[in-house]
Amino acid sequence: MATKHTDFPNHFLLRRLHSLTGVVPTGIFLITHLLTNSSVAWGNLDSRAKEYGHPGVATFQHEVNFIHSIPYLLIVEVFGLWLPIAFHSILGFYYALSGKSNVSAYAYQDNWRYTLQRISGYLGILFIFYHIATLRWGWTFLIPGGTQWDHNYAASTLAMALQGGGDGMTAAGLAVSAFYFIGVSLLVFHFANGLWTAAITWGITISVPAQKRWGVMCAGLGVALMAMAWASVIGYARLDVTAARQTEQRMLDGKSKPASSADNPAQTSSALPAR
Amino acid sequence: MIATISANPTHATPPTKLGRKVRFRIKRCEGPGKPSTWNTYTVTIDQKGANVISCLQQIAANPVTVEGTRTTPVVWDSGCLEEVCGACTMVINGKVRQSCSALIDHLAPNEGDEISLEPMSKFPVIRDLSVDRQRMFHNLARLKAWVPIDGTYALGGGPKESPEAQETRYALSTCMTCGCCLEACPQFNLETDASKWDSSFVGAQAISQARLFNMHETGKELAPARLDALMGPGGVSDCGNSQNCVKVCPKHIPLTESIAAVGRAVTLHAITKFFRG
Ligand code: HEM
Ligand code: SF4
Ligand code: SF4
Ligand code: FES
Numbered sequence: 001m002a003t004k005h006t007d008f009p010n011h012f013l014l015r016r017l018h019s020l021t022g023v024v025p026t027g028i029f030l031i032t033h034l035l036t037n038s039s040v041a042w043g044n045l046d047s048r049a050k051e052y053g054h055p056g057v058a059t060f061q062h063e064v065n066f067i068h069s070i071p072y073l074l075i076v077e078v079f080g081l082w083l084p085i086a087f088h089s090i091l092g093f094y095y096a097l098s099g100k101s102n103v104s105a106y107a108y109q110d111n112w113r114y115t116l117q118r119i120s121g122y123l124g125i126l127f128i129f130y131h132i133a134t135l136r137w138g139w140t141f142l143i144p145g146g147t148q149w150d151h152n153y154a155a156s157t158l159a160m161a162l163q164g165g166g167d168g169m170t171a172a173g174l175a176v177s178a179f180y181f182i183g184v185s186l187l188v189f190h191f192a193n194g195l196w197t198a199a200i201t202w203g204i205t206i207s208v209p210a211q212k213r214w215g216v217m218c219a220g221l222g223v224a225l226m227a228m229a230w231a232s233v234i235g236y237a238r239l240d241v242t243a244a245r246q247t248e249q250r251m252l253d254g255k256s257k258p259a260s261s262a263d264n265p266a267q268t269s270s271a272l273p274a275r
Numbered sequence: 276m277i278a279t280i281s282a283n284p285t286h287a288t289p290p291t292k293l294g295r296k297v298r299f300r301i302k303r304c305e306g307p308g309k310p311s312t313w314n315t316y317t318v319t320i321d322q323k324g325a326n327v328i329s330c331l332q333q334i335a336a337n338p339v340t341v342e343g344t345r346t347t348p349v350v351w352d353s354g355c356l357e358e359v360c361g362a363c364t365m366v367i368n369g370k371v372r373q374s375c376s377a378l379i380d381h382l383a384p385n386e387g388d389e390i391s392l393e394p395m396s397k398f399p400v401i402r403d404l405s406v407d408r409q410r411m412f413h414n415l416a417r418l419k420a421w422v423p424i425d426g427t428y429a430l431g432g433g434p435k436e437s438p439e440a441q442e443t444r445y446a447l448s449t450c451m452t453c454g455c456c457l458e459a460c461p462q463f464n465l466e467t468d469a470s471k472w473d474s475s476f477v478g479a480q481a482i483s484q485a486r487l488f489n490m491h492e493t494g495k496e497l498a499p500a501r502l503d504a505l506m507g508p509g510g511v512s513d514c515g516n517s518q519n520c521v522k523v524c525p526k527h528i529p530l531t532e533s534i535a536a537v538g539r540a541v542t543l544h545a546i547t548k549f550f551r552g
Binding site for chain 2 (some may be wrong): 011012013015016095098099100101102105106108110111113114115117196200201202203204206207208211259
């Protein structure tokens with residue numbers, strides 16, 4: 001009658017590791033990643049960054065430079081990020097298949113979140129894969145305009161990937177930007193809701209009031225992350241690529257922006273990479 | 276009769292319009308593995324407090340469809356007729372509940388209103404609206420949801436229990452194994468192969484009963500074995516936290532609290548086992 005539990009891989013351990021890898025490192029990375037990316041917006045608050053031109057671009061470049069100063073970055077990425085995310089995603093995909101959503105009959109808010117958790121997981125895999133493949137692994141054939149993301153020109157090449165090239169928003173760029181917008185929104189929801197369920201999974205929140213209180217905190221975090229996510233996507237979708245490139249070039253050359261000069265697209269357009 | 280129970284003014288029973296005709300659309304099935312069909316019958320409401328079971332009795336007495344075809348009588352299950360046995364559970368207008376306490380004045384207050392009846396979808400159909408709920412009892416056994424006493428010697432006075440624990444356990448003890456929580460659970464699926472029951476999701480009902488017996492002063496003895504079973508395939512971690520179970524439970528059992536409490540218990544149990552073996 002009683003089931004055997006010497007089975008390997010241990011069912012319980014896998015389930016708990018799935019929950020854990022959703023929070024650490026994946027969720028913590030999501031927070032830092034969105035903080036970094038949205039610096040294109042909040043960097044404008046940092047007056048020191050103004051010396052190179054566009055303060056948001058400069059702050060973002062500064063953040064990216066920091067990341068690229070991490071020793072053994074590839075090893076950190078593979079073991080600290082890609083493998084945990086792959087583990088969580090593959091198991092999550094398999095777990096999601098084991099359920100059968102029934103929101104049409106039982107249209108409760110909690111049930112909708114259960115369903116959205118799974119939909120956001122499915123689409124999240126697609127988005128994360130596209131995102132890493134195009135920008136990190138350089139599968140430029142998947143980017144309209146074929147931009148190669150360059151960590152020395154972090155903001156401008158990111159903006160070009162989202163805009164379908166360096167000459168302003170194209171129709172294909174709009175599609176990519178919309179995909180980013182939906183993808184990050186779903187993943188932010190997924191993480192915030194996942195934090196809420198994880199507290200039940202581990203037995204941290206037990207009583208209904210405790211679950212409610214933690215729910216309010218998760219929703220608060222979700223709203224803050226959503227604001228950062230939207231500020232990032234909209235920020236890069238609307239970024240002036242030429243002006244951003246001037247700022248980055250100055251940082252690379254270690255030169256401050258001349259006090260008098262207004263950023264002039266004509267001046268540095270030759271510095272744009274071949275597309 | 277239950278018809279008079281209406282403590283909540285927002286659920287006040289509308290006045291009965293005696294003599295009105297109500298239609299019943301019923302999902303029929305001749306037996307396990309047979310295909311399902313729908314039949315519609317008309318029932319004249321000629322008494323106050325009519326409920327789905329009383330209407331099914333009228334249909335059984337004269338099983339003629341709206342098209343005028345005489346059919347076999349519709350089969351259903353029931354026992355207490357006062358929402359304490361759980362036998363009459365079925366899907367009414369798309370939602371799972373007990374049919375004996377489903378009042379026609381609520382569901383179909385006006386002439387010509389229609390009510391749909393289906394058997395629960397997560398249990399094998401025996402015939403028409405009657406299903407086999409065996410798996411729930413199997414799951415109770417799987418989690419050793421009992422107090423281990425063999426009755427061969429006197430145990431003396433029982434252990435003391437705090438009023439708080441007693442209050443919690445009383446709520447849990449009201450489960451009537453009706454299956455509502457499993458029918459509404461997106462993680463609990465129909466499984467006709469009984470050999471797979473030990474590794475399929477146990478569901479909120481059995482998880483909550485395991486908590487009940489883990490809290491019992493004598494029942495505690497089996498807690499490690501219960502937690503071992505709850506850690507295995509189909510155990511508590513297969514819950515996806517949709518929280519449907521707690522919303523459909525007719526006994527208002529705090530099922531999601533039970534799930535979280537058992538989640539904590541298995542977390543601690545796993546840590547203990549890891550360090551102590
Ligand atoms: C940024 C990436 C992601 C983050 C931060 C993340 C985070 C989380 C967290 C914190 C949980 C809660 C775990 C729990 O309830 O114990 C969770 C659950 C879940 N995740 Fe993810 N996740 C991510 C990507 C994905 C992807 C790509 C999938 C693919 C399908 C996925 C599928 C799931 C599923 C199905 C659950 C629910 C598991 C269950 O309740 O049994 N996740 N996620
Ligand atoms: S909370 Fe868990 S047990 Fe309850 S209905 Fe949802 S998935 Fe099923
Ligand atoms: S927990 Fe509630 S819904 Fe589930 S079987 Fe028991 S009484 Fe029915
Ligand atoms: S007949 Fe017992 S609950 Fe309905």
